[in-house]
């Protein structure tokens with residue numbers, strides 16, 4: 001089964017009812033009946049299997065809904081657990097979340113990405129099992145695994161599909177490997193797409209056009225177009241880090257090309273520029289962020305200049321996509337306002353007034369867990385997709401049975 005959530009149905013079934021409750025658009029029976037366009041009694045029939053399976057809870061917390069207060073409907077966040085993994089260049093987070101993406105337990109690992117996929121996934125599974133066991137999270141079933149990787153991913157096939165810093169992963173079927181180990185649905189996506197999902201779901205659910213740029217040790221972007229993440233033909237959409245930016249001397253990029261955006265503004269590139277005296281120990285975004293935090297003038301100046309260069313690429317994307325919101329994420333975006341100032345300056349200067357009239361450029365609302373939260377949302381979108389829920393309920397199965 002493809003990991004992407006099937007299209008939302010509008011057939012007034014139990015799956016759609018669950019979707020309305022989960023997204024917070026219907027918090028009472030009256031609101032649900034209105035949203036479904038059904039009578040109270042038919043709405044009650046749609047709710048029945050959701051309440052019986054424990055997926056939805058009706059509680060005595062009263063919700064004021066215009067007229068008199070009503071009892072509230074909500075997704076039972078603890079009906080299932082999600083194993084959520086964010087494979088990063090410097091650290092990998094392995095977490096267990098509830099169905100509302102709250103982190104219930106977590107381990108942070110320093111994994112070498114060039115050890116190859118199988119040993120790495122073994123260690124990730126081991127860490128997830130450790131969290132479940134040691135944090136006493138055995139009361140509910142694991143209903144799915146979500147994984148973000150710093151590589152292009154064909155998310156429909158669950159495979160890594162091209163060159164990345166993860167040597168040995170090109171073509172590897174991540175989904176099949178984890179499904180065999182865990183026996184639950186697995187969703188795999190590029191790490192920046194996962195972060196884009198987290199930003200969109202958590203902070204901008206009503207925005208249909210959003211552009212997300214991650215600037216950490218590497219640079220990447222993700223885009224929401226017409227309300228959905230656009231991954232491109234081969235999962236390579238948004239690979240802005242390896243787009244060429246001329247006029248800055250074409251330094252060598254780690255992908256083998258010259259003058260990529262990442263070779264000018266990525267954390268490793270800034271560390272390279274700052275590594276000469278007086279700081280020989282600079283390697284990645286974390287080292288740069290530390291210097292910026294200390295107010296080290298060279299580092300601050302370099303980060304501001306990087307913001308202006310990044311702004312050129314973002315201005316181009318703005319013209320192309322006409323987003324309502326641009327979110328800057330990644331370790332270097334949370335190092336004060338320096339990067340943001342440079343990006344804003346260039347984008348407003350270079351873009352057509354139509355594209356910037358209502359444009360907001362904002363920092364990420366997350367500190368460090370957007371990858372975990374996004375992967376958890378992707379799993380929930382998949383396992384609770386209306387068509388899937390309807391199909392399983394019709395077959396008499398729990399929505400958390402294997403497809």
Ligand SMILES: [Zn+2]
Nearest residue numbers: 242253255260
């Ligand atoms: Zn490159």
